Amino acid sequence: MKLNYYSGITASSSIHKWEELLAENVGQETRILTRKSLEPSGVVLSAATSLWLPVTQQRLFEFLCDGNCRNQWDILSNGGSMENMLLVPKGQHEGRCVSLLRAAVSL
Template structure:
C-alpha cells in the first residue's frame, strides 16, 4: 500500500501544494477508502515530498528506523517515549525487521502503538509504519482477522546516488517522505485550507528536523 501511495499514475493523481513560501514540491492525494476506513464520511489523505540529503543511505536508514530517533522528527512524538517491545528480524541485517513499538507519556500512560517494517540492501531502503490502538493490538493477539485491521502506512524510502552538483563521488541519499492520515473534515475531491496548512506544516517540519539532525551529525562526524 505504501508503494502504491507514492507512485504517480493515471489512477493515482497528485495535486501540488502551491502558495506557501519556501515550498519546494509538497504534493497531496485524496483517497476514497470506504472499505478501509469503515466510515462513509472519512477521507484519507496522502502527502509526500522528495529531497536529496548529503548523508549516507545507511546512516539515514539507521536514524529513521530507530525508536530513539522518532521524537526528533515526529511532531506527535515530541513529548513521548518510544520503545520497541517486540520484533522479528528478517535475515542477517538487524535493521531488516518488523517491530512493535509502544509510545507512552512521561507518566507512563500509553498513547499509541506503532507497527513498523524496515529493510535495507544495496539498491535502497525503506522504513514504513502505521499506528495501532490498544484495542486493535489486543484483538490481533487473540486471533482476530488481520485483513479487517485498518492500516494507513506512512514512512520513508531511501535511494542511493551521487548528490547533484557535487563531484567528490560520495554517495548521498534521495529521500521520499509520505504520510497517510484520515481527514474527517475533507470530502473528495476537496481539501480544506485548514487541512492544507496542517499537512504542509507536518511534512516540512519533519523534513527540516531530519535535515538538521542527520546532516548536522554527519558533517560533524
C-alpha cells in the same frame, strides 16, 4: 491484506484514483494527494516532500533505525520517546523487522 494495502497506495489502479490537492501555503516540493475510500468509508490523505541531506545513505538509514533518535524526526512521537512493544522479524537479517511502537509514559 497486502494486496489491499498496495492497491490503496499506488496510483496505477483505476479503482483507487488519487487526486492532487493544491494548497496556497505548500511549496512545489510537497505533494498532497487524496482519494475516496469505500471500506471504511471516507477520504485518504497522503502528503510527501523531499529534501537533500548532506549525509551518506548509510548514515541516514542508521539514524532512522535508531530508536533513541526517533523523537527527533517522527512527528507522531510529539517530541517524546517511543517504546518498542513488539518486533516482528521479516527475514534472516537481524535488522529486518517491523516494530510496533507506542508513546512512552512520562511521569
